[in-house]
Amino acid sequence: MAQLFKNYINGRWENGVTTGVSENPSDLDDVVGEYARADSNHTEAAIRAAASACDAWAHTTPQRRADVLDQIGSEVLVRKEELGQLLAREEGKTLPEAVAEAGRAGNIFKYFAGESLRSAGERLASVRPGVDVEVSREPVGVVGIIAPWNFPLAIPAWKIAPALAHGNCVVFKPAELVPGCGWALADIISRAGVPAGVFNLLMGSGRQVGQAMVDSPLVDAISFTGSVATGEQILRATAARRAKVQLEMGGKNPLIVLADADLEQAVECALQGSFFSTGQRCTASSRLIVEAGVHDRFVARLRERMLALRVGHALTRGTDIGPVVNRSQLEQNQSYIEIGRNEGAEHVVGGDLLSRETRGHFMSPALFLAQPQHRIAREEIFGPVACVLKADSYEHALTLANDTPFGLCAGLCTTSLKHATHFKRNAKVGMAMVNLPTAGVDYHVPFGGRKGSSHGPREQGRYAAEFYTTVKTAYTFA
Numbered sequence: 001m002a003q004l005f006k007n008y009i010n011g012r013w014e015n016g017v018t019t020g021v022s023e024n025p026s027d028l029d030d031v032v033g034e035y036a037r038a039d040s041n042h043t044e045a046a047i048r049a050a051a052s053a054c055d056a057w058a059h060t061t062p063q064r065r066a067d068v069l070d071q072i073g074s075e076v077l078v079r080k081e082e083l084g085q086l087l088a089r090e091e092g093k094t095l096p097e098a099v100a101e102a103g104r105a106g107n108i109f110k111y112f113a114g115e116s117l118r119s120a121g122e123r124l125a126s127v128r129p130g131v132d133v134e135v136s137r138e139p140v141g142v143v144g145i146i147a148p149w150n151f152p153l154a155i156p157a158w159k160i161a162p163a164l165a166h167g168n169c170v171v172f173k174p175a176e177l178v179p180g181c182g183w184a185l186a187d188i189i190s191r192a193g194v195p196a197g198v199f200n201l202l203m204g205s206g207r208q209v210g211q212a213m214v215d216s217p218l219v220d221a222i223s224f225t226g227s228v229a230t231g232e233q234i235l236r237a238t239a240a241r242r243a244k245v246q247l248e249m250g251g252k253n254p255l256i257v258l259a260d261a262d263l264e265q266a267v268e269c270a271l272q273g274s275f276f277s278t279g280q281r282c283t284a285s286s287r288l289i290v291e292a293g294v295h296d297r298f299v300a301r302l303r304e305r306m307l308a309l310r311v312g313h314a315l316t317r318g319t320d321i322g323p324v325v326n327r328s329q330l331e332q333n334q335s336y337i338e339i340g341r342n343e344g345a346e347h348v349v350g351g352d353l354l355s356r357e358t359r360g361h362f363m364s365p366a367l368f369l370a371q372p373q374h375r376i377a378r379e380e381i382f383g384p385v386a387c388v389l390k391a392d393s394y395e396h397a398l399t400l401a402n403d404t405p406f407g408l409c410a411g412l413c414t415t416s417l418k419h420a421t422h423f424k425r426n427a428k429v430g431m432a433m434v435n436l437p438t439a440g441v442d443y444h445v446p447f448g449g450r451k452g453s454s455h456g457p458r459e460q461g462r463y464a465a466e467f468y469t470t471v472k473t474a475y476t477f478a
């Protein structure tokens, strides 16, 4: 019998109206678990519970919130191998990647335990005699958290932890493909001393549960990570009712490789950034912009390294690249391979469907030589598909890098201090990397982008307070 993951509403584990099934993308004959599908009535109940719990939780001491978050972080860290197994089985990233993600989630809770205690304000002299001014931060209220499937422990952690640390109540909806990871996190949170209603888990569809969260007048803020289309829809709905909103959406991140770069290091950055986690990262490097002087050598070496990558079951030791998360994402990747060929991009290697011992969504990483106007060089694919664009110079490469509707992150491989400095100043992104893959960020510093990639305040680190608090200015005459 598969485990049944239930929803967590107002401090109780609740059945849904129907059940859904969570599958292992490495082995479609392996059912990870069944989950209770919530509907709009469950959503309303969870939101009402959160709204009722808000005042009391907002007035708990920072020590209490720090203790709760510290306990959650400790349990996640102690169980990171087991949580990593679940993650690898449910989402398909390799076991080492999944264990690292679980560790990161634990560290995020630990970090925000400290942030509970550091929530600072300021006291200023007024411009009027005898008046004092205090500026303080207060919780926003009920926060709706809508998460994607690609980082099913880390992304919920970096939204839930700051929300609770800053005194908010949470209604959390994991993505439909990864209810097991959402449930595992909720189970740990439910045992950490969080009062009923302060944290709620709802598993169900975006259209029903997610939409009800977005539309509810009792939800004061929505934090969302996912596709551009859904993000834009949420932006319109929250703007109409003036709720606070934070959106992390797509990317088409460039990695520039200059002729003076350390070639092996640059190839490693490209390989890691483009294909690891099966390319299913908003920070993936999907445009490799390579200076003409090193272009052919770079492509040859990257091809060689790609051919050596082992694609297979996420839990098998030695697997470099796990499966694609589900059939529809696999079809999307395959359709872009087709689009690339049809629009005249030169196919270098990969993109083939692979069969392994178990029935899974396996494909080999793909590389194209493309032109800047090609769709495969402009649209987010969200799979192990990258393209190389040739640049005449650093200046040309930077122009190509910034020529995109997205602005999440960008990388540069170079040994030139002059170009590295110029790049950090002029890349139109939220995160710039020099001699590092575009994917792979620290958990204690801001995460987010510009242009079509992000909207609203940054996530993570102390900058998270911008979204999870509201500022009050208080005047006293004495």
Ligand code: TXE
Binding pocket: 146, 147, 148, 149, 150, 173, 174, 175, 176, 204, 205, 206, 207, 209, 210, 211, 214, 225, 226, 227, 228, 230, 231, 233, 234, 248, 249, 250, 251, 281, 282, 329, 332, 380, 381, 382
């Ligand atoms: O995203 P959705 P999906 C991109 C990537 C991928 C594509 C589709 O290109 O191929 O999006 O993935 C919830 N109101 N990214 O379908 O639909 C949904 O239930 C409220 C990039 O998973 O945006 C899930 O919890 N919520 C991305 C979450 O939104 C709604 C990571 C994301 O789902 C909703 C994931 C609605 N109307 C996908 N409809 C990144 N940038 O990292 C859906 N949801």
